[in-house]
Amino acid sequence: MSDVADRVKKIVVEHLGVEEDKVTESASFIDDLGADSLDTVELVMAFEEEFGIEIPDDAAETIQTFGDAVKFITEAS
Amino acid sequence: MRRVVVTGLGMVSPLASGVEETWKRILDGQSGAGPITKFDASNVTTKYACEVPFGDGTEGTFNPDDWMAPKERRKVDDFILFGVAASDMALADAGWTPEAEEDRLRTGVMIGSGIGGLSSIADTAVLVKERGPRRVSPFFIPGSLINLISGQVSIKYGFKGPNHSVVTACSTGAHAIGDATRLIQLGDADVMVAGGAEAAICEVGIAGFNACKALSTKREDDPKGASRPYDNDRDGFVMGEGAGIVVLEEYEHAKARGAKIYAEVLGYGLSGDAYHITAPAEDGDGGFRAMQAALARAELEPSAVDYINAHGTSTMADTIELGAVERLLGDAADKVTMSSTKSSIGHLLGAAGSVEAIFCVLALRDQIAPPTLNLDNPAVEPRLSLAANKAEPREINVTLSNSFGFGGTNACLVMGKVTD
Numbered sequence: 265m266s267d268v269a270d271r272v273k274k275i276v277v278e279h280l281g282v283e284e285d286k287v288t289e290s291a292s293f294i295d296d297l298g299a300d301s302l303d304t305v306e307l308v309m310a311f312e313e314e315f316g317i318e319i320p321d322d323a324a325e326t327i328q329t330f331g332d333a334v335k336f337i338t339e340a341s
Numbered sequence: 342m343r344r345v346v347v348t349g350l351g352m353v354s355p356l357a358s359g360v361e362e363t364w365k366r367i368l369d370g371q372s373g374a375g376p377i378t379k380f381d382a383s384n385v386t387t388k389y390a391c392e393v394p395f396g397d398g399t400e401g402t403f404n405p406d407d408w409m410a411p412k413e414r415r416k417v418d419d420f421i422l423f424g425v426a427a428s429d430m431a432l433a434d435a436g437w438t439p440e441a442e443e444d445r446l447r448t449g450v451m452i453g454s455g456i457g458g459l460s461s462i463a464d465t466a467v468l469v470k471e472r473g474p475r476r477v478s479p480f481f482i483p484g485s486l487i488n489l490i491s492g493q494v495s496i497k498y499g500f501k502g503p504n505h506s507v508v509t510a511c512s513t514g515a516h517a518i519g520d521a522t523r524l525i526q527l528g529d530a531d532v533m534v535a536g537g538a539e540a541a542i543c544e545v546g547i548a549g550f551n552a553c554k555a556l557s558t559k560r561e562d563d564p565k566g567a568s569r570p571y572d573n574d575r576d577g578f579v580m581g582e583g584a585g586i587v588v589l590e591e592y593e594h595a596k597a598r599g600a601k602i603y604a605e606v607l608g609y610g611l612s613g614d615a616y617h618i619t620a621p622a623e624d625g626d627g628g629f630r631a632m633q634a635a636l637a638r639a640e641l642e643p644s645a646v647d648y649i650n651a652h653g654t655s656t657m658a659d660t661i662e663l664g665a666v667e668r669l670l671g672d673a674a675d676k677v678t679m680s681s682t683k684s685s686i687g688h689l690l691g692a693a694g695s696v697e698a699i700f701c702v703l704a705l706r707d708q709i710a711p712p713t714l715n716l717d718n719p720a721v722e723p724r725l726s727l728a729a730n731k732a733e734p735r736e737i738n739v740t741l742s743n744s745f746g747f748g749g750t751n752a753c754l755v756m757g758k759v760t761d
Contacts, residue, residue: 306478
């Protein structure tokens with residue numbers, strides 16, 4: 265797994281309080297990992313902070329799964 | 342009118358986590374005061390307070406993980422954490438965690454706070470200034486709003502009855518219990534979870550009350566001696582934090598389910614001073630009228646009162662309240678005991694009224710008046726006993742609890758043993 269994926273996974277595990285093995289490529293933050301809409305806002309903020317990037321609101325809305333997040337951040341950074 | 346009784350108690354205090362743990366220490370004459378550890382207090386005038394003893398949950402310490410998962414706790418200010426923890430205790434004590442929809446529809450929540458998420462608001466303001474508005478957490482607002490204890494408790498237990506919150510400064514806890522009682526009396530609910538919570542020991546909180554000249558400042562070398570109601574050497578209140586929550590229940594409802602019944606809320610009185618934003622009226626008129634109104638609701642003469650838990654903050658206002666009480670009681674003052682438990686736990690602001698109502702319930706149960714600590718050199722010679730420095734075992738059938746808040750807002754609760 266890439267360095268980006270490791271770092272994203274760590275953030276997801278910490279913020280959502282889920283087991284690491286639940287955070288799979290296709291795991292949806294809301295449907296599979298128990299997040300609500302406010303949790304997803306906070307996750308995106310944590311990604312911005314960790315990777316020193318800015319994720320615009322319309323882009324944030326497309327980040328639904330762990331895989332989406334890794335892909336977006338890899339391309340942006 | 343429907344009768345309302347107390348069937349559950351919960352508390353997080355500067356002396357301990359838990360009602361019985363706190364009460365034992367109160368009767369033992371312990372103080373919860375000490376140097377401030379929650380923030381670097383080197384820049385504020387008052388460097389001591391009564392902080393909740395965080396720990397691993399043993400020996401009366403408060404372990405936040407026992408009450409809220411770390412990931413949830415991160416999203417709320419400590420006043421919500423304290424309020425939720427004390428609510429959990431009160432509901433467990435009452436044995437009231439109903440699954441049936443009709444029971445949940447008839448259960449409401451009325452928990453307030455004097456200031457709410459003050460330290461979260463201050464921290465977020467600094468964050469915005471230093472790093473910009475995009476870094477503000479989505480949980481900042483719902484983690485700071487005063488009515489969010491009521492919201493959290495309702496969500497956690499599925500309580501769908503009245504969901505309300507009181508904000509009347511240092512009268513909050515008493516108003517919450519009184520207003521929740523009224524909702525049950527009027528039939529809006531059968532059970533209410535009610536009280537107050539506070540966590541304002543932070544730099545802006547201490548600085549703000551210092552600016553009002555309300556806090557004790559002279560006892561850095563002896564924090565445990567700082568809260569000394571009615572004593573000549575008192576110089577202001579000592580800030581406390583925590584929560585006091587009660588489960589209130591319609592009497593027949595409580596009897597029908599075989600609930601443990603602690604006491605009955607006999608009367609509740611409210612008044613306004615119409616005088617000054619921080620000082621009470623010099624003749625104690627507002628407090629006097631609140632007490633009078635509460636006794637009238639209870640259909641009791643002043644002579645029926647055995648124990649009074651005073652507002653008694655360890656400020657100049659102590660003797661104003663004492664004067665109003667003695668005026669109310671007349672000759673009956675000779676047989677009454679009044680004490681200020683703020684001498685042990687400091688002033689819990691929005692939680693004070695509900696924490697002190699719980700002490701009245703326990704005084705009724707155990708037939709003992711808690712002490713007023715540090716009363717070595719009384720500023721007055723009262724007709725009533727102030728239970729100076731030592732708990733006073735005595736007959737207690739009716740209690741009265743006073744709470745007065747900035748803005749001139751007064752509340753008084755009269756409680757008593759349940760009689761058929």
